[in-house]
Amino acid sequence: MELSHVVDANELLGRFLTDRSYFSLTAVKPKAFEPTRGLTLSVQRVDGLTLDQIWELGRTDVIEKLQTNKTLYGVGEIKTSTVLSQKLTIAPDPPPCRHANLLGWPAEKFKQIAITQELAAATKLILK
Amino acid sequence: MIIELTDRERSDYFTFPSNLGMSSTADFIQNESDELKAELSRTNTFGEHISILLERLNQIFQECSKENWDGQGSERIDEKSYSTAINVALSLPYDIPIPDINIRPSDGGVIFEWFRGSRQVFSFEVGHQNELFYAGLFGVVQSNGIEFFYDRIPDNVIANIKRLFV
Numbered sequence: 432m433e434l435s436h437v438v439d440a441n442e443l444l445g446r447f448l449t450d451r452s453y454f455s456l457t458a459v460k461p462k463a464f465e466p467t468r469g470l471t472l473s474v475q476r477v478d479g480l481t482l483d484q485i486w487e488l489g490r491t492d493v494i495e496k497l498q499t500n501k502t503l504y505g506v507g508e509i510k511t512s513t514v515l516s517q518k519l520t521i522a523p524d525p526p527p528c529r530h531a532n533l534l535g536w537p538a539e540k541f542k543q544i545a546i547t548q549e550l551a552a553a554t555k556l557i558l559k
Numbered sequence: 560m561i562i563e564l565t566d567r568e569r570s571d572y573f574t575f576p577s578n579l580g581m582s583s584t585a586d587f588i589q590n591e592s593d594e595l596k597a598e599l600s601r602t603n604t605f606g607e608h609i610s611i612l613l614e615r616l617n618q619i620f621q622e623c624s625k626e627n628w629d630g631q632g633s634e635r636i637d638e639k640s641y642s643t644a645i646n647v648a649l650s651l652p653y654d655i656p657i658p659d660i661n662i663r664p665s666d667g668g669v670i671f672e673w674f675r676g677s678r679q680v681f682s683f684e685v686g687h688q689n690e691l692f693y694a695g696l697f698g699v700v701q702s703n704g705i706e707f708f709y710d711r712i713p714d715n716v717i718a719n720i721k722r723l724f725v
Contacts, residue, residue, distance in 0.1 A: 450629070452659065452661060455674065455676075457676070458676060458677045459677075460672075460674055460680075461672070461674075461680060461682065462659075462661055462672070465663055465664050465665065466664070466665050467629070467631050467632045467633055467664040467665055468632050468633060468634050468664065468665055468666075469632070469665075470665055473631065497630035497631065498627060498630040499627075499628075499629065499630030501630060539692075540666075540668070540684055540686070540692035541684075541692040541693055541694050541703045541704055541705060542694075542703065543665070544670070544682050544683075544684065544692060544693070544694035544703070545694035545696075545701060545703045548680050548682070548694055548695075548696045549696065549701075551677065551680075552677040552678050552680075552696060
């Protein structure tokens, strides 16, 4: 499937929850949005997908590609506009075709932590 | 003679000022404070708090001591941050709930987090040079910046943590 090269501000992004520490019973935690080395964070473009399709995407494009054994606990859904409001950019990064990276993290660590908190607070928790 | 070693307003009983003295009296005070710390860590009230924190730190050290511990390209644990984090943990006031302790995948730094809900959260990362990079979200109010850890956790950081639990 061909997706636009530009992520629309209204698109929904999914951050797959592959660690128990990424969420509480009611909310996604900031840890789910911690960028990795090089200050990038992987998300998937999940707009328009059913939940079953989202779980399938999580299994094939995330869990099976990780280099450690992980469990798919759920997904955090966040609007692109929320990400953009934190002055981050979203760069489509296929393959897989729905993969994108959140880039443009500030150098200051306290600002990075603040952004993870804001992103988590605006994310809808959907458990599997 | 009674020597008051702690601030009455705070309950960080494991915090003692650095002893930079060279005299035999300074050595005596250092030995006494070490002994007192050891005694406190054996009590039910303070010891359990400390042992849970140290156990968690030891656990993350084991889990995150190799690069890519999360399968997503993470940095291994930063040992300088880790060793300072142990002192930070020992300095946490006992009346503050035990935080989540994790490693930041981008730089391997140790991060302490108190999470009460989506907009009720406070965290700080322990840096290389005793920095505490902190950020908190209290409803619509944000608080973030840098403080430094020298023997004790700065009042500003403690006040931010306590904002979550009033």
